[in-house]
Amino acid sequence: MKTALPFREIDPVGNKVSITFGGIDLMLPLGENLAGALLVAGVMPFRNTPVSGAPRGPFCMMGACYDCLVQIDGMNVQACMLQVSEGMEITMPVVGGTADA
Amino acid sequence: MRKVDLIVIGAGPAGMSAARRAAQQGLDVLILDEQPAAGGQIYRNVGQANAKRSEILGKDFIHGQTLTKGLDHANIRHLKGAVVWQIEEGTRVSYTQNGIGAIVEGQRILLATGALERPMPVPGWTLPGVMTAGAAQILLKQSGIACQNAVLVGSGPLLYLIATQMVRAGVPPLAIVETQTKADLAKSMRHLVGALRGWSYLLKGLHMLWELRRAGIVRHVAATDVAIEGDQRAQAVVFITGKTAHRIECDTVLMHHGVVPNTQAARSIDIPHQWDAAQSCFVPDCDAAGRTAVSTVFIAGDGAGIGGAKAAALMGEIAALEIAHDLERLTKTDRDAATQDLHKLLATERSARPFIDAAYPPYAGAIAPADETIICRCEEVTAGDIRRFAGLGCLGPNQTKAFGRPGMGPCQGRYCGLSVSQILSATNDMSLDDTGYYRIRPPLKPVTLGELASMDVSASEG
Ligand SMILES: Cc1cc2nc3c(=O)[nH]c(=O)nc-3n(C[C@H](O)[C@H](O)[C@H](O)COP(=O)(O)OP(=O)(O)OC[C@H]3O[C@@H](n4cnc5c(N)ncnc54)[C@H](O)[C@@H]3O)c2cc1C
Ligand code: FES
Numbered sequence: 214m215k216t217a218l219p220f221r222e223i224d225p226v227g228n229k230v231s232i233t234f235g236g237i238d239l240m241l242p243l244g245e246n247l248a249g250a251l252l253v254a255g256v257m258p259f260r261n262t263p264v265s266g267a268p269r270g271p272f273c274m275m276g277a278c279y280d281c282l283v284q285i286d287g288m289n290v291q292a293c294m295l296q297v298s299e300g301m302e303i304t305m306p307v308v309g310g311t312a313d314a
Numbered sequence: 315m316r317k318v319d320l321i322v323i324g325a326g327p328a329g330m331s332a333a334r335r336a337a338q339q340g341l342d343v344l345i346l347d348e349q350p351a352a353g354g355q356i357y358r359n360v361g362q363a364n365a366k367r368s369e370i371l372g373k374d375f376i377h378g379q380t381l382t383k384g385l386d387h388a389n390i391r392h393l394k395g396a397v398v399w400q401i402e403e404g405t406r407v408s409y410t411q412n413g414i415g416a417i418v419e420g421q422r423i424l425l426a427t428g429a430l431e432r433p434m435p436v437p438g439w440t441l442p443g444v445m446t447a448g449a450a451q452i453l454l455k456q457s458g459i460a461c462q463n464a465v466l467v468g469s470g471p472l473l474y475l476i477a478t479q480m481v482r483a484g485v486p487p488l489a490i491v492e493t494q495t496k497a498d499l500a501k502s503m504r505h506l507v508g509a510l511r512g513w514s515y516l517l518k519g520l521h522m523l524w525e526l527r528r529a530g531i532v533r534h535v536a537a538t539d540v541a542i543e544g545d546q547r548a549q550a551v552v553f554i555t556g557k558t559a560h561r562i563e564c565d566t567v568l569m570h571h572g573v574v575p576n577t578q579a580a581r582s583i584d585i586p587h588q589w590d591a592a593q594s595c596f597v598p599d600c601d602a603a604g605r606t607a608v609s610t611v612f613i614a615g616d617g618a619g620i621g622g623a624k625a626a627a628l629m630g631e632i633a634a635l636e637i638a639h640d641l642e643r644l645t646k647t648d649r650d651a652a653t654q655d656l657h658k659l660l661a662t663e664r665s666a667r668p669f670i671d672a673a674y675p676p677y678a679g680a681i682a683p684a685d686e687t688i689i690c691r692c693e694e695v696t697a698g699d700i701r702r703f704a705g706l707g708c709l710g711p712n713q714t715k716a717f718g719r720p721g722m723g724p725c726q727g728r729y730c731g732l733s734v735s736q737i738l739s740a741t742n743d744m745s746l747d748d749t750g751y752y753r754i755r756p757p758l759k760p761v762t763l764g765e766l767a768s769m770d771v772s773a774s775e776g
Contacts, residue, residue, distance in 0.1 A: 219443060219565035223483050224366050224458040249457040257547060258442045264694040268546050270442035272691070272729075274449035274456075275355065276348055276397075276759075277430055277576075279724040280440075280691065288762065294348065 220252040232301040234283075241297045248274060248281045248292035251303075259283055259292060260305045282306050318344045318391075319641055320634075321407050321420035323398050323579060326354020327623045328615025329426030330381040332630030337389035339638035344418060345385070346396040346409050348759075352382045354428055354615075355448065356623045358455040367458055370482040374623075375455070381627065399757035401583050404610040408769070410761060415769030422610050422637045425580055426630060429573035429616035432595070433729045434468060434680045435687050435697070438542030439569065447476045447570035460485035463565035465551045467540060469494040470674040471515075473570045474522040481529040488564055489532040491540065491553055493571065493677035502673035512666030534560065540679055542567050571677045574732060575617045581754035583608055589746035592668060593620055594676050595732065596751055602657070603636035604629060612637065625663040632656050681736055689737070690730040692723020700734055704741040711735055711752045724760055727752045 227242035234256050241250040248271045251259065258268035260282050271281040274293045281292040284304045292303075320336050322329045325347035333343045345352075353360045357378025368376050385392050393411055400408040401423065408417050431446040438444065447466060453459040460480065464487045466473055473490065480487055509516060526533070537553040543561075544550065550563045574595035577587060585606045587596040597619040604612040614633040615626035635652050638644040644652075683689065685698030695718045703717040711727075711734045714720050720734055721727035727734070731752050739749040 219462050219464075220453070221460050221462055221485065222458055223370075223454075223460050223485070224364065226364075226458070246453075246457050249453050249459045252453070253459055262692075262694060267440065267694070268442050269440065270547075272440075272445050272449060273431070274445065274452040275430075277725060277728045278691065282724070296350065 218253070218255045220249075222253055230297065230299040232297065232299075232303065234303045235305060243297055243299065245297045246293065247283075247295040247297050247301075250297050251292060258305075261308050263308055266308060316344075316416075316418045318342045318418065318420050320344070320422050320424060320637055321346065321418060322424045322426055323347075323407070324354065324426035324428055324615070324617070325349070325352040325385070325392060326426060326428045326615060326626060327356065327378070327381055328428070328617070328626035328630035329354070329424065330385060330630070331627040332424050332426060332614055332634040333390050333392075334381075334384040334387060335631045335634035336638060337387040339634070339643045341389060341634075341638060341641065341643060343390045344420065345390065345392040346398050346407065347392070348395060348397040350395050352385055352392060352394075353378055355452075357381065358452055360455075363455070367455070370479055371455060372479070372482075378623075397759050398579065399759050399761050401579060401611070401756075404583065404608040408756075410765045413762075413765060413768070415761065415765040417769065421641060422612065424604070424630070424633055424637070425611065425613045425617055426615045426626075427576045427579050427617045428626075429620060430576045430728055431570060432572045432574045432676060433733050434569045434571050434677060435683045435689050435730075435733055436540045436542065436569075436677075436680055437684065437687050438544060438548065440688050440691055440694075441542055441544045441548045442546070443544065443548035443565060444542055444567045444569065447473055447568040448573075450566070450568045451476050451479065454479060454483060461566040461568060463488060464568050465489050465491060465562050465564045465566075466568045466570070467491045467493075467537075467551060468569050468571035468677060470570060470572050471519055471522070471670060472573070474519065474526065476568070476570070477531060478522050478525045481525065481531065486529055486531055487568070489534060489562055490526070491537045491551060491562075492533060492535045493537050493540065493679070494674050495536040498675055499673055502669050505669040505672055509666040509669035511662050512664075515666040515670070538679060540677070571680065572674065573616065573620055575619060576728070577617065577751075578726065578728065578754050578758050580606065580613060580617070581751065582756050582758055583611065585611070585613075587751065590619065592671050594681075595620070596735075596746075602632070603653075604633035605636065621660075621664050621667060625660055628656050628660045628663060632660070680733075682740060683733070683737075689733045690720035690723065690727075692725050692730075693719040693721075695720040695730070697733075697737055700737045701741050704738050708738065709742055709744065710750045711738065712750075714738070715752075721752045726754065726758070
């Protein structure tokens with residue numbers, strides 16, 4: 214299938230598992246870097262800033278910028294530092310909540 | 315509490331080669347790295363690379379496998395996914411692994427935390443779809459993910475390397491917008507003779523340019539007034555060359571104008587730093603073996619000053635030998651015999667650096683950004699805000715925090731610290747050494763209450 218999404222897997226590997234992002238079901242490769250897998254699935258933005266509500270997505274992919282923050286199990290975590298696991302329920306961090314938990 | 319001879323923080327080329335050498339001298343070594351696999355930035359996931367990725371990423375990348383294999387030694391323990399957030403007394407390191415906090419004690423600590431990409435604040439650089447060029451490379455190395463319809467912006471050999479890797483992946487960039495000028499190249503020429511000792515780097519650079527040309531990649535040079543346009547995400551890069559205004563529509567923008575030492579860990583324990591004018595960054599004070607003012611703490615690799623992967627590995631070995639001597643596993647004579655050749659190799663490795671630094675300086679427009687440009691991505695503080703704080707009498711970066719919270723978000727200044735120091739220095743007409751940098755305090759990365767609670771248990775269990 215040809216896709217117009219900006220991010221593409223050049224050598225798709227691994228079996229896919231289901232997760233949700235903001236209540237939407239997605240199938241992502243098990244064990245894949247979570248930020249990368251979400252980008253390929255077309256997720257953007259990952260969050261809105263607590264200050265102005267501006268949209269943001271992964272910037273550094275090495276755990277330094279915190280622009281890839283998402284919320285899992287009530288905690289704000291860096292998507293670029295996690296791997297996809299079965300059944301992850303992901304949401305955008307709550308604006309007005311703590312961005313740095 | 316667990317006790318070891320040497321704690322190495324960072325499993326890049328510097329940390330891996332230090333660990334191997336120290337282990338060979340009989341030291342008990344623990345490596346902590348927040349990534350799930352050894353390799354650091356250059357050799358990210360090299361141990362897992364399949365044939366296709368190996369071809370795309372090239373021989374220099376695959377070379378990293380010799381280092382990752384070297385960690386397979388009875389005296390080395392590598393904790394993967396271990397985020398270090400505090401160093402105390404020059405010997406105790408606190409970290410979190412899988413959500414559980416722990417403390418370990420080492421007679422010596424080696425900081426091998428590498429580099430970060432130099433912040434490149436231009437209008438629009440916070441839009442989704444804008445990433446560092448290194449981030450695009452990490453996606454490729456780690457996950458085989460390519461950025462399509464991308465424009466590369468900035469300067470330096472790493473930009474060409476990433477462009478060639480994208481070409482080989484079958485996803486060539488739409489264009490490379492380069493900010494270095496002919497005048498920069500002219501200035502770099504006086505370093506050319508010295509650089510000839512590092513001829514292999516010059517040859518590699520020429521080869522990359524040839525590869526890009528053959529692939530028909532458009533290069534715009536001496537670009538100014540770079541900005542990224544878009545509403546909810548990046549849609550185009552605009553810039554000027556000569557008298558011509560350009561606009562390139564795209565989906566992703568990959569920025570890079572050099573890397574700078576990641577000094578967070580060293581600063582958190584008050585190791586002094588100096589401004590390095592040639593590399594336009596702060597570097598920690600350490601001696602030729604990497605020893606710092608905290609005598610039990612050493613630094614090796616790009617974290618001590620940018621030298622590249624091979625230099626990083628050599629520095630790691632030199633530090634390991636010095637530490638082995640400290641801990642009486644190696645005589646002074648044996649240490650000197652072993653380090654002599656390493657120092658020679660290191661000098662050769664570094665010889666092309668002055669040429670590269672002069673030919674590809676940071677983009678001037680991002681060192682003195684327009685007022686409305688966001689500098690602190692976390693707290694959305696602009697260059698104009700920082701200048702205003704300077705006007706109100708703010709001399710150093712720490713004071714700006716009281717005015718507008720720059721550097722107080724979760725990234726703790728990693729992507730604004732240098733910019734804030736440089737803007738204050740220019741506005742106040744003060745040197746960078748006098749202006750200084752943010753004071754970094756632990757935790758180096760946010761820690762949760764759960765992680766702290768779990769720590770007391772594991773610490774007392776011993
Ligand atoms: C994104 C990026 C991509 C690069 N790509 C290339 C390339 O392709 N070719 C090239 O020649 N050079 C590249 N470089 C330059 C690179 O800095 C050096 O070539 C080389 O990787 C330096 O080695 P090092 O061992 O000093 O540090 P690194 O390789 O950067 O290793 C440092 C390690 O420390 C770990 N670390 C940092 N802080 C912590 C902490 N608090 N807790 C736990 N672990 C921590 C990191 O996870 C990392 O694995 C790149 C730099 C960056 C920033
Ligand atoms: S993308 Fe920067 S921390 Fe994840």
